[in-house]
Amino acid sequence: MTILAPIQAAAVEFAPEVTYLNTSSWGLLPRRTIAAVKALADENAAGRRVGAGSFDAVEAARRGFARIAGVRPDRVATGSSVTVHVGLIAASLPPGAEVLCPEGEFSSVVSPFALRGDLRVRYAPLDGLAGAVRPSTDLVAFSAVQSADGRVADLAAVRAAAAAHGARTLLDGTQAAGWFPLEAGAYDYTVTGGFKFLLCPRGTSFLTVTEEAQDTLPPLFAGWVSAGAPWASNYGPLERLAPTARGFDEPPAFLSYHGAEHSLELLGDVGADALYAHATGLAARLRAGLAGLGHRSVPGESAIVSVPGLQGRHGELVDAGVAVSAPAGNLRISCHLYNTEADVDRVLDVLA
Template identity: 30%
Template sequence: MTGLDDGRLASIRAGFPYLHGRAYLNSGGAGLAWRGQSAAAAVYYDDVASMGADGQRLWMALGVRARERVAALLDVPVKDASFFRNTTEVINLAANSMEWHAGDEVVVAADDFPSVVWPWVRAEAAGGRVVRVDPGTEPQREDRLLEAITSRTRVLAVSHVNTVTGTRLDLDRLGRACREVDALLVVDGIQALGSLPVDLTYVDVYAAGVFKWLLSGFGTGIGVFRERARDKLTPAYRGYRNKPPSTDFGYADPNYPGLYVLDATLEFLGSVGWPVIHGRVDELTRRTADAIRALGIEPITPADAQAGIVSFRTEDSAAITAELLRAGVHVVEKLGLVRVSPHFYNTTAEVDRFAEALETALAGR
């Protein structure tokens, strides 16, 4: 496997106790915690216990460092990145910071995650329209979104990687099309960030919770508002951190205990190496897809547009998922599909264990 010898991988896996005895292939649901996180969170509470409010300078300084780590990971200016509660808050903040007019249009895929689709109904109250695009087959998804963009489009809102099908969209292609009509590209990146390299050159707003591929638990979300978005949007939420005329969208203190965890985890992941992590996710995902094909099933996820997720359909996906769990293989059923999502801490042996358990489950149907 890419970039990690057996000894280094074994050392990393020792920090993820839930991996013992099972094949956990559901990081697209929630990434596993590692042992260093409890210690990181304890530092925050120890600081508060020993210093009270006098320790504020410490946790604020750590928040700045975590923000710098995120900005470096996404290759954006630090001022563009802020912390929020979750992905949904960031997308709603973008939707409610737009001044809508009659005739405005927002383009979304009809089957996209609710947090991508529903924040934009405010445009309809102003006489606009949310254009819900039938994505067709997965290879058609991106083209159909592009075909729906018109001179009336103000926003294209998409998932970077679809949470059900695993299809990855080309953000450069979508962003260039948005700029041709002066629209914003708003992206839910929760199923991408940490599993593959992310390029925000043509993205205006990028939102991602940290509990999946960034392994850092619930309650913290990353929101990136690029300069082009700040020029077009007026922050709907105001507070002591972004008093007018500030165009910063961070309006209050973030979840500092969560940032202690995120900061430590980003340091840990950086020590593994992001190219190594991304390469392993890619290799394990491809191995998973190949194993599924070897059993006579063609994955729903396009081979040329996948990231960390491979989804496929069987006659009874819920029953198959349950049988895999009984065999110690953790995957999930989503809207009639079986979804498999390995992370860098998984091994080829665990993917092979999944394939063997799937073959046995299919044979028993």
């Protein structure tokens, strides 16, 4: 079996009506995911679903993400948004703590720190982030892949610099997980939104935390699921949080998680190597074609291709039935599981 065979087998799960190259904004939902969401919605409408959903689906999604992220399921907390996870980590820092972030980082990664008002937040160019870590740095918060232009951080260098200076690390995997091989256990914390390259419905997000770093997080959002025993801790104060990352679970959006279970299963079955090879191969073809047209894209081996200054062509592509985006002055084109060489060539034809 070739590495692309799983990609081809998964293609039947998708039915876009446009040339869809906009996964950096949101991912297409597989057929199996849509079916699961519809089934639960029908059960809710008919009054057949006790509790409005199943925690079995949440646990399956937790296992599915753990498989993709390379950690044990008990190191994964489930939630609804990256902002909430980052807010919890921001609340854990003492006044005066220093947080280092890349310039132009996505707002959800930096705002919970910047708006606290009593932290020292510094910024450095992404390619100089490792060199900007210093003995006074308490936390380095950054994305594996930048939202604005698809640049991939020098993950090993940042981890090494943080370790050398005793700083913790917070990695946002939202633009990476699902095509880029993550090693979530190599960071104190990771946060990942599920609705982009993980192909989950909105309302799914994942926090990973190492056993050592877990003790740093406060019980700020403790609720009835935080004890790790759903339906058994509904009334009165909790005596304690679950001893694993489940202690930071949020009450689940069941419709979203009933779908997420199936999206994550699909990605896990395709495999990280096949996803990476497919997405970056298409992106390389696109970069070469753009260069032939005289357009210089942001260099690198990323599934996200950005062309600075070409945002003015966004409307033309949309009118031609090509879904892309145009953040921060870039034309941004993202390749994923369901894309083909024909999709890439369609973009080049329109731009030519």
